[in-house]
Amino acid sequence: MGDEEAGLCGQVLNKCVDPRYHQRKSLFYSLFQFLLLLCLLFGILGYSMIRRSVSLRVPLYHPDQKFFQWNSRVDQDNPEPEDEKIKDILKIRVKPIVLAPPEGIQYHQGYPMNYHFLIDHKDVCKTKNPFLVLMTPVAPKNVRARNVIRQTWGNETLVQDKVVVHLFMLGLPGGSDSEEVQQSLNEENLQYQDLIQSNFMDTYRNLTIKTMVIMHWLVTRCPEAAYAVKVDSDMLLSVENLLSMLKRPNIPKTNYLTGSIRRNRPVVRSKTSKWYVSEEMYPKPEYPPYPLGWVYLFSSDLPAKLVEISKSVNYCEMEDAYIGMCMEKLELDLSTPPDPSLFRIDYSNYDRCKFSKFISYNVGSSDELKEFWTDLKRPEPPCPENKPV
Ligand SMILES: *[C@@H]1O[C@H](CO)[C@@H](O)[C@H](O)[C@H]1NC(C)=O
Numbered sequence: 425m426g427d428e429e430a431g432l433c434g435q436v437l438n439k440c441v442d443p444r445y446h447q448r449k450s451l452f453y454s455l456f457q458f459l460l461l462l463c464l465l466f467g468i469l470g471y472s473m474i475r476r477s478v479s480l481r482v483p484l485y486h487p488d489q490k491f492f493q494w495n496s497r498v499d500q501d502n503p504e505p506e507d508e509k510i511k512d513i514l515k516i517r518v519k520p521i522v523l524a525p526p527e528g529i530q531y532h533q534g535y536p537m538n539y540h541f542l543i544d545h546k547d548v549c550k551t552k553n554p555f556l557v558l559m560t561p562v563a564p565k566n567v568r569a570r571n572v573i574r575q576t577w578g579n580e581t582l583v584q585d586k587v588v589v590h591l592f593m594l595g596l597p598g599g600s601d602s603e604e605v606q607q608s609l610n611e612e613n614l615q616y617q618d619l620i621q622s623n624f625m626d627t628y629r630n631l632t633i634k635t636m637v638i639m640h641w642l643v644t645r646c647p648e649a650a651y652a653v654k655v656d657s658d659m660l661l662s663v664e665n666l667l668s669m670l671k672r673p674n675i676p677k678t679n680y681l682t683g684s685i686r687r688n689r690p691v692v693r694s695k696t697s698k699w700y701v702s703e704e705m706y707p708k709p710e711y712p713p714y715p716l717g718w719v720y721l722f723s724s725d726l727p728a729k730l731v732e733i734s735k736s737v738n739y740c741e742m743e744d745a746y747i748g749m750c751m752e753k754l755e756l757d758l759s760t761p762p763d764p765s766l767f768r769i770d771y772s773n774y775d776r777c778k779f780s781k782f783i784s785y786n787v788g789s790s791d792e793l794k795e796f797w798t799d800l801k802r803p804e805p806p807c808p809e810n811k812p813v
């Protein structure tokens with residue numbers, strides 16, 4: 425028997441063990457179960473704690489809160505700390521806001537990558553290799569202005585041995601006749617090859633979009649040009665004088681933005697004004713320095729910087745002030761032109777001698793532009809003292 429038992433034990437080997445083994449095993453089992461339960465308990469506790477803290481934090485980050493209500497009560501006696509506060513708040517506020525993803529609008533409506541070009545001349549800078557690019561925002565229907573610019577300063581393609589390229593920027597025509605307008609735009613572009621069109625609605629309140637789309641176009645299509653000018657369609661531009669200015673010593677090649685610089689301009693809060701801007705749109709009482717939108721010149725490194733920083737600069741309908749805001753955020757100064765009268769903005773009576781020295785001034789109409797241009801281009805020297813003796 426003993427043998428048999430031994431034999432049995434021998435057969436099942438290790439399984440033939442002390443009966444206390446079963447006791448120890450069940451003890452181990454309950455210890456394991458207890459530890460498992462403990463883990464589960466801690467897990468649940470930890471999870472609920474994280475959840476609670478998240479639900480507490482979320483409202484603090486909600487972008488729609490009106491941070492700026494108090495700004496209307498800016499303390500006049502003590503503007504410094506108030507300014508600092510605005511800066512601090514701006515830091516929070518200017519986090520990228522993603523709007524309406526279905527339409528693909530990123531950051532805010534002024535961010536130019538939201539739009540794409542419908543009419544484009546992608547290779548114009550590659551083939552012409554310009555030193556200077558002139559970009560003119562124009563309303564789709566304003567054929568007359570375009571034609572007169574084509575006959576005047578827009579037709580200056582080689583000045584002082586420098587290649588100049590001029591293009592018009594427009595958005596989508598609105599109104600009931602938009603299809604016909606689009607059709608004639610396509611034909612006009614076939615003829616002159618100088619229209620760039622993007623797919624935003626071309627309206628007055630969308631001018632900032634237009635300006636930023638110009639910047640986008642320059643970054644992606646014309647990075648090799650040295651300088652660019654944004655010049656409105658109701659301006660007379662002397663490309664000759666502009667290039668003479670650029671030849672002066674000490675004209676920076678980078679981070680350069682000049683024109684008719686505006687400083688300490690109050691934000692217009694009168695709702696009936698064309699220039700009205702709400703406190704939600706821009707909370708500070710004054711704009712940062714900005715170049716008057718009629719005409720400004722910039723080095724070709726700036727468009728990329730402006731497009732990138734615009735992600736974090738809230739939309740403002742005043743396109744020139746918006747450029748100022750972007751420059752401020754980039755911590756870049758605006759430059760006063762070597763001679764402030766070069767960029768004239770106050771329209772006064774035409775004087776051939778005086779006007780022949782300006783880079784730009786605004787004209788009352790396209791007819792006037794043509795008239796002045798023709799007169800300025802007469803072969804006789806414009807000023808008496810320039811007459812040969
Ligand atoms: C532009 O100038 C060239 C000559 O330099 C002339 O042949 C052409 O007709 C001009 N274009 C327009 C639209 O006036």
Ligand SMILES: *[C@@H]1O[C@H](CO)[C@@H](O)[C@H](O)[C@H]1NC(C)=O
Pocket residue numbers: 533623624625626627628629630633
């Ligand atoms: C500006 O353009 C956008 C994009 O095309 C459009 O949705 C919006 O209505 C326009 N805004 C104004 C005020 O015209």
